[in-house]
Amino acid sequence: xxxxxxxxxxxxxxxxxxxxxxxxxxxxxxxxxxxxxxxxxxxxxxxxxxxxxxxxxxxxxxxxxxxxxxxxxxxxxxxxxxxxxxxxxxxxxxxxxxxxxxxxxxxxxxxxxx
Amino acid sequence: xxxxxxxxxxxxxxxxxxxxxxxxxxxxxxxxxxxxxxxxxxxxxxxxxxxxxxxxxxxxxxxxxxxxxxxxxxxxxxxxxxxxxxxxxxxxxxxxxxxxxxxxxxxxxxxx
Numbered sequence: 001x002x003x004x005x006x007x008x009x010x011x012x013x014x015x016x017x018x019x020x021x022x023x024x025x026x027x028x029x030x031x032x033x034x035x036x037x038x039x040x041x042x043x044x045x046x047x048x049x050x051x052x053x054x055x056x057x058x059x060x061x062x063x064x065x066x067x068x069x070x071x072x073x074x075x076x077x078x079x080x081x082x083x084x085x086x087x088x089x090x091x092x093x094x095x096x097x098x099x100x101x102x103x104x105x106x107x108x109x110x111x112x113x114x
Numbered sequence: 115x116x117x118x119x120x121x122x123x124x125x126x127x128x129x130x131x132x133x134x135x136x137x138x139x140x141x142x143x144x145x146x147x148x149x150x151x152x153x154x155x156x157x158x159x160x161x162x163x164x165x166x167x168x169x170x171x172x173x174x175x176x177x178x179x180x181x182x183x184x185x186x187x188x189x190x191x192x193x194x195x196x197x198x199x200x201x202x203x204x205x206x207x208x209x210x211x212x213x214x215x216x217x218x219x220x221x222x223x224x225x226x
Contacts, residue, residue, distance in 0.1 A: 042216030107155040
């Protein structure tokens with residue numbers, strides 16, 4: 001059974017560009033959450049989607065947006081990239097959107113902004 | 115604002131040592147505290163603690179929660195080089211458990 005898959009695994013972008021990160025949850029999981037982990041820090045919550053609706057948003061600027069598709073996969077978009085957006089972006093899926101112990105994290109996308 | 119604080123931020127030990135990692139929290143409507151191990155990228159779930167004073171154990175790892183003093187510890191006995199990782203603790207922010215507030219993590223390095 002495939003786990004949470006994220007693509008791409010690594011990405012280098014230039015300041016001001018836009019980026020799209022993708023996440024496929026575990027089959028049957030309807031909830032996807034996105035986290036940003038800057039080097040040396042713990043993950044910070046960005047968004048949660050459940051059944052294609054936004055359930056929560058963290059303290060991130062409007063340059064960050066996301067959506068969830070009918071097959072429950074998700075995309076995270078970041079516009080007008082800044083150097084400070086360089087981080088590991090993690091996606092987590094769960095079946096119900098509750099019960100944190102049931103969340104499974106993907107291996108992340110390492111974004112470097114130069 | 116919910117807050118989770120871990121200490122130490124980094125720790126270097128020799129194989130066979132026992133380590134204790136600390137996590138304190140200030141969380142409104144506290145429900146649970148979670149521990150994760152992050153070796154390369156994906157955090158993997160270790161424990162979920164909801165009741166004070168009840169130890170959770172898995173092999174050489176154990177964890178306990180003190181809801182009165184608002185902290186948790188993660189113990190690793192007889193450490194091995196494979197235990198080298200970042201250990202994260204987190205607490206769900208909302209009753210739905212949809213949003214995790216993480217601590218900064220403890221970087222554990224176990225030398226042979």
